[in-house]
Amino acid sequence: MREARYAGTKKLFASLALVAVVAPVLAATQTVTLSVPGMTCAACPITVKKSISKVEGVSKTDVNFDKREAVVTFDDAKTNVQKLTKATEDAGYPSSVKK
Numbered sequence: 001m002r003e004a005r006y007a008g009t010k011k012l013f014a015s016l017a018l019v020a021v022v023a024p025v026l027a028a029t030q031t032v033t034l035s036v037p038g039m040t041c042a043a044c045p046i047t048v049k050k051s052i053s054k055v056e057g058v059s060k061t062d063v064n065f066d067k068r069e070a071v072v073t074f075d076d077a078k079t080n081v082q083k084l085t086k087a088t089e090d091a092g093y094p095s096s097v098k099k
Contacts, residue, residue, distance in 0.1 A: 027077030034070045034095040051091035
């Protein structure tokens, strides 16, 4: 009886260890293009880039003044599109997902 309980406990710990290893894999790097129409001068992209870069989970931000857009790469386990658009809005540059 004791051996059966030990085997069950052993399987439980093995399952938990597997979940601990697999769970981070479920997070994915995402890339989104944000339309930022309020950028009206050459300095605007600097502010937009700084605001987005401060969001936890953002790994890359490319802001293009001519296209009035920001291409953002981020870890979707740490942030989401709503947080990115809120960051630009809080900096004075409302944005939305470019379609």
